[in-house]
Amino acid sequence: MEKKIILSIESSCDETSAAIVINGREVLSNIIASQIDIHEKFGGVVPEVASRKHIEAVNWVVEEALKEANVTLEDIDAVAVTYGPGLVGALLVGLQYAKGLAYSLKLPLIGVNHIEGHICANFIDHKDLVPPFVSLVVSGGNTFIVHVKDYGEYEILGETRDDAAGEAFDKVARAIGLGYPGGPKIDKISKEGNEDAIKFPKAKFHEDTLDFSFSGLKSAVLNYINKKNMQGEEINRADVAASFQKSVVEVLTENVLATCEKRKINKIAIAGGVASNSYLRNNLIKEGNKIGVEILFPSLVLCTDNAAMIGSAAYFQLIKGYSSGLDLNAKPNLKLGEK
CATH class of the missing domain: 3.30.420.40 (ATPase, nucleotide binding domain)
Structure with a gap:
């Protein structure tokens, strides 16, 4: 080569x-x-x-x-x-x-x-990884389930209809006084909390879809905090963080594993900033093992x-012979698969 x-x-x-x-x-x-x-x-x-x-x-x-x-x-x-x-x-x-x-x-x-x-990024840490596989892209700006059919060939099978998962982490972290960046701080404080302390909702759609929605969950957390403040009750930040994180991770896990079953694929490569979340990693590996789906993550960096x-x-x-012209311009809203 x-x-x-x-x-x-x-x-x-x-x-x-x-x-x-x-x-x-x-x-x-x-x-x-x-x-x-x-x-x-x-x-x-x-x-x-x-x-x-x-x-x-x-x-x-x-x-x-x-x-x-x-x-x-x-x-x-x-x-x-x-x-x-x-x-x-x-x-x-x-x-x-x-x-x-x-x-x-x-x-x-x-x-x-x-x-x-x-x-x-998964090709770097997993030298033998080749398409096809499913990728769950979870970051501050994007949340997608992608069928990676070949190098550079993608089909989006599910995506968020409102907030990205990482965006929801940042907003909830700010609401409970953890500051920015929210993802790592919620991951850390959640280890001290009870993930079953508060029952936060998970979005369910009437139609058969693999899409996500995190706006309602974010609003539920904010409403919970406001209610506690109005009643003069103390807020257990660790419990709020852990319960919120559980709701996010469960819906991410359910949808991406459902994708594998639908597409008859037994390999998931996770990508994006939220892929560093320890609860997401552990939960996906645990649930993936139950149905024989291999879960791959890039290193934290x-x-x-x-x-x-x-x-x-x-x-x-x-290697496919593709290159850009010098007239290439920035596309702040570029979609996956779009040129």
Whole structure:
């Protein structure tokens, strides 16, 4: 197999990242400059601040990625970059940098869908993983069940009709005073709580669907908190977090395992920031074992936004002969499978 070395850049939200990836599965470096500490005091990501920080960090992360991988720009075969979905200003920083680099080096430019990158993170940690399989993509901006039919070939079988799961985690965390980012903080405090203390609802649709809805659950949590406050009663944050987390994870688990039964597939690859949630991991493995479905997760660093996953996705496009033009633009609302 001919070796292809890809320099990839990710800047869709609040992480500036660059990586060097060989043949979509071997990561030589994956440098991530996080902005979590900066946005924490605002209670969430401020787009203008994120864009400015990307400008400050992008050159540095690329230089560090090359240095750690012990390669030079002359060794690179292609430049890959996230072009959507995400914050438009943040996307443009990485995109413009990548376009300039590809043009100056006379290399192919490969625009990568951020969601596809999350799915492809599993190819890095699971070297033998090949399609077809089912992927559950769970992050702050997206919640999908995807049938991965082949490299770059996807069919969305279920998705949220309102809030993404990660978005619901952030909003509930803010409501109970945990702050930002909500996902890891709810995961941590839930270990101290009783998951059966409060019966929160799970959305049920009349039609036969694999879709999700988390807006009603989020509202139920907020109503519970408001009622307790009005009655002057103390709120057990750990119990609220654990009960909320259980409701989210149960519906995610039920729907994705139902997908496997419908499609006669026995392998699920989880992707996205919420894939790092320990309760989700444990519950999926436990329930998957009952019906003979293998559950795969990326390592924790590959669950969050990073450039290595973008380099992996780009490789499978490169070997199919696909590349982007220098007129490639940011698409903040890009859908999976859309070009």
